[in-house]
Amino acid sequence: MLSQERTPFSMTGDEATxxxxxxxxxxxxxxxxxxxxxxxxxxxxxxxxxxxxxxxLAGIExxxxxxxxxxxxxxxxxxxxxxxxxxxxxxxxxERAMTADLRRAGVxxxxxxxxxxxxxxxxxxxxxxxxxxxxxxxxxxxxxxPNGVLGFVLPRLFVDGRVYAPIRKALSKRxxxxxxxxxxxxxxxxxxxxxxxxAKGPIPHSATRVIVRSVxxxxxxWRAFERRHEVNSxxxxxxxxxxxxxxxxxxxxxxxxxxxxxxKELHQCVEKICRGVRWKEPMKKDRKETGRRQxxxxxxxxxxxxxxxxxxxxxxxxxxxPLKFLSIRPDHRATNAWRLPWDRPKVIFGKSARSRxxxxxxxxxxxxxxxxxxxxIAVWPKVGGYDEVVLSAILNSPVANAFVSTREGKTDITxxxxxxxxxxxxxxxxxxxxxxxxxxxxxxTNGYRLGEAEVSIDDPERIIKEIDxxxxxxxxxxxxxxxxxxxxxxxxxxPTRHDFGDYIPKDCDVAFSxxxxxxxxxxxxxxxxxxxxxx
Numbered sequence: 001m002l003s004q005e006r007t008p009f010s011m012t013g014d015e016a017t018x019x020x021x022x023x024x025x026x027x028x029x030x031x032x033x034x035x036x037x038x039x040x041x042x043x044x045x046x047x048x049x050x051x052x053x054x055x056x057l058a059g060i061e062x063x064x065x066x067x068x069x070x071x072x073x074x075x076x077x078x079x080x081x082x083x084x085x086x087x088x089x090x091x092x093x094x095e096r097a098m099t100a101d102l103r104r105a106g107v108x109x110x111x112x113x114x115x116x117x118x119x120x121x122x123x124x125x126x127x128x129x130x131x132x133x134x135x136x137x138x139x140x141x142x143x144x145x146p147n148g149v150l151g152f153v154l155p156r157l158f159v160d161g162r163v164y165a166p167i168r169k170a171l172s173k174r175x176x177x178x179x180x181x182x183x184x185x186x187x188x189x190x191x192x193x194x195x196x197x198x199a200k201g202p203i204p205h206s207a208t209r210v211i212v213r214s215v216x217x218x219x220x221x222w223r224a225f226e227r228r229h230e231v232n233s234x235x236x237x238x239x240x241x242x243x244x245x246x247x248x249x250x251x252x253x254x255x256x257x258x259x260x261x262x263x264k265e266l267h268q269c270v271e272k273i274c275r276g277v278r279w280k281e282p283m284k285k286d287r288k289e290t291g292r293r294q295x296x297x298x299x300x301x302x303x304x305x306x307x308x309x310x311x312x313x314x315x316x317x318x319x320x321x322p323l324k325f326l327s328i329r330p331d332h333r334a335t336n337a338w339r340l341p342w343d344r345p346k347v348i349f350g351k352s353a354r355s356r357x358x359x360x361x362x363x364x365x366x367x368x369x370x371x372x373x374x375x376x377i378a379v380w381p382k383v384g385g386y387d388e389v390v391l392s393a394i395l396n397s398p399v400a401n402a403f404v405s406t407r408e409g410k411t412d413i414t415x416x417x418x419x420x421x422x423x424x425x426x427x428x429x430x431x432x433x434x435x436x437x438x439x440x441x442x443x444x445t446n447g448y449r450l451g452e453a454e455v456s457i458d459d460p461e462r463i464i465k466e467i468d469x470x471x472x473x474x475x476x477x478x479x480x481x482x483x484x485x486x487x488x489x490x491x492x493x494x495p496t497r498h499d500f501g502d503y504i505p506k507d508c509d510v511a512f513s514x515x516x517x518x519x520x521x522x523x524x525x526x527x528x529x530x531x532x533x534x535x
Contacts, residue, residue, distance in 0.1 A: 017056070017106030017145060022092045022136070024059030027070035029109030029151070031077045033057060050081035058086040058101055093117075093125045093135060102143035111153035112136040114192065129163065137167050141174065149175070149200040156182060156193035156409045159212075160247040172208040172244035176201030180210075180248055181231060184217035184410065193409045211236045212250040217356050217410055251406035253488060255481050260399070260422040263475070267419035270391065271380040275351060275415070276308070276372035277326055277337045283311060296327045304329040306338075308371030309348055315362045316495055317396045317464065318441055323370055340378070343369040345388040347379040347395060351413055353404075357492035360404040360413060363395040365438070377418060386431070393434045394424065396464075397471040402488050424474025437467045445497060460498045462518075468503075469515035480511040 019033040034053055041049045057074070061067045070087045090097045102108070112133045117125070129135040133154050140150070150171075158164045159180055171178055181196040201209075213231040215221050224230040235250040251257060267273060283293045297310045305325035313321050328338035349363035352375060365388040372378055379395070381387050386394070394400060400421045407417050426434070444458040472482060486503040494500040503514060 016104060017147070018058050018101065018104050019056060019107045019109070020098075020101045020105040021059040021109045022098055022101075022140075023110055023112050024061045024070050024087060025066050025111070027059055027073045027087065029111075030057045030059055030070070031073055033107070033109070034074065034077050046081065050078055050084075053078055054084045054086065058088075060088055060090050060092055060098060060101065062089065062091050064089060092139070093121070093127075093132075095126060098139060099143045102140060102148070103145055105145050105148045107149055107151065108140055108144065109151045110136065110140075114155050129167075131157075131163055133158065134164055134167055137171075141167075141170050147202055149202065150197065152197040152199075154195045154197050156195055158195055158197065158248075160249050160407070165245045168248055169241045169245035171199050172239060172241040174202055175199040175208060176203050176205040177209045177211070178244070178248060179213070181213040181215070182409075183215050183225070184222065193411070207238045207240050208244060209236065210239050210244065210248055210250055212248070249407060253402055253406055253485060256399075256402065256477065256485050257422075259477050259481050260475060263422040263424075265419060266379070266394075266421040266423055269382060269385050269423050271382045272340075273377065273379050273415055273418055274337065274340055276374045276376050276378060277328060278334045278374035279327065279332050280334045296332060298325045298327075301325055306342060306371045307369070308342070309373060309376055311373045311375060313373075315348070315350055315364060316445075316497055317362045318364055318392060318438055319445055319497075320364050320366070320368075320442075323368075326371055326373065328371075335374075337374065338371075340371075341380065342371040342378075344380060345369075346381070347388050347392045348372050348376055349395060351375050351377050353408065353411055353413055356410045358401060358405045358489050359492055359494045360401050360408065361395050362495035363392045365389045365392040377413070377415065379418075386426070387435075389435050389438050390426070390431055393438060393467050393471050395421070397468055398485055398489060399424070399472070399475060402485055405488075422475070424471055425476075426471075426474040430470050430474060433470050434467060437463055437470070441467065460496070461500055464496065464500070465503065465514065466518055469513070469518050472513065473515050477513075479513055482513055483511040486514060 019030060019037075021027060021029045024030060034057060037053065037056070038049070041052060044052065053074075059070055061070055067087050067089055071083055071085045074085045074087075075081070075083055092098055115132060116130050117127060117132060117135070122130075125135075127135055128138050133152075137150075137152070144150075158167075159182070177200050179196075179198040179200075181198075183194045183196065185193050211234065213234045215225045216232045221230075221232055233252055235252055235254065237250045239248070279292070279296050281290065281292050283290055283296065293311075298305055301307070302325060305327055307323050308326040309315075309321060310324040310326060313324075315321050327333070346366050347363050348366050348370065349361050353360040366378075367388065379391055381391060403421050404413055404417055408414065440458055441460055441463040444460040444463060472485075475482075477485065483504065490502045504517065
């Protein structure tokens with residue numbers, strides 16, 4: 001997958017440089033490099049070509065069994081030639097363990113371990129980073145050949161995580177082009193989302209061309225990537241090293257974010273944004289219950305417990321979920337989150353994305369003084385600002401969901417991203433309209449919550465789209481840009497109990513605001529009928 005078309009190198013003109021794979025395991029990257037080089041060396045005799053491979057392919061592996069597997073894989077790939085491969089045993093994190101190889105490396109391919117160093121390892125090594133991928137990149141950049149390029153498998157956190165910020169800056173200073181391809185967690189049998197990094201163009205430059213590609217989390221998209229390296233989206237930007245330090249992410253919907261540049265951000269318009277209470281002991285370990293759940297949450301009120309959203313509670317937009325009582329006993333609590341003003345109105349939504357699609361947030365307004373577990377995020381209104389009802393409408397809106405979706409992975413929502421959600425400027429009339437519509441929506445969906453789907457004369461889908469329309473009017477996006485935003489959600493399931501269809505008919509080519517669409521009841525018309533109606 002880190003193919004030579006993505007990581008271009010030409011070894012045949014430089015007898016000194018090598019393809020180097022630290023943490024080589026089964027030497028999968030070296031085998032791939034051999035297949036590429038074989039095409040370039042088709043005119044060589046088999047023995048001469050084998051000698052070239054042996055001279056120009058090298059790896060390091062700590063485990064003896066891994067070394068044997070690597071050598072066997074290379075031998076089979078170059079059958080019937082004999083062994084002789086330069087795969088040596090060493091610990092790549094020891095001082096200067098890779099220096100000699102790196103100084104000759106024209107290309108470095110690596111799939112490093114993703115975990116943190118243990119306490120014992122931190123004492124053994126002179127570390128600059130706690131995470132192994134960050135430390136690996138740091139060591140490689142320190143000794144890499146001046147013309148060397150990189151192909152790495154990394155955790156999704158690399159793209160915008162704080163711990164990788166100095167590494168991103170160093171990469172941008174060294175390479176004129178950086179490509180990141182974000183893959184679903186099924187790639188490489190990983191437990192987390194994966195990014196393929198390609199860093200190339202080690203030439204003088206003042207800014208780096210950054211390209212971000214992504215592959216959707218569905219079987220068809222994954223097969224297309226595996227077979228033909230096809231991606232579902234691609235976005236590019238030119239970043240300075242300082243900008244790259246902040247993030248290598250190039251979010252989709254660039255026209256939307258350009259229009260919203262300069263808008264106030266959520267953190268500026270609310271009092272605080274925090275995660276919920278956390279307990280000392282986990283309720284699950286290795287996906288099995290630890291028996292702590294009955295200690296930490298209860299169905300009835302008790303001393304040392306407060307009403308709140310318990311772990312694994314499923315939230316639907318605007319709906320207050322079933323609440324339990326959460327422990328804040330001194331012998332249970334692990335943080336000071338219990339001190340937060342839980343008795344005051346707030347908005348609550350999940351820290352884990354509500355879906356792997358584009359609808360990430362399902363928020364509800366809390367007016368009863370509920371707390372929540374640490375897998376949820378709470379937002380307290382600022383005095384004189386938007387109240388919890390209006391804030392919940394903003395957080396449930398297409399803008400907030402698109403903002404999070406284009407910046408986060410498929411599972412988690414960070415407070416850093418939530419802080420930066422752009423805010424609308426709503427009139428008093430729009431605020432009152434949102435409150436009215438949310439109240440109607442909650443009434444309309446009450447039957448769905450109770451399992452009685454046909455109890456309301458109000459159409460909840462229509463109401464929630466009207467809420468979205470009022471919030472969108474507060475952003476004052478040009479119609480074509482708002483249309484692009486709404487198309488972003490086409491075909492994606494929203495976290496509601498009822499059906500939620502696309503905003504705009506497929507055969508409609510006219511760009512107009514959602515509020516105009518709804519106010520004139522265009523929703524049931526075909527594109528031709530709509531064009532005729534608009535004249």
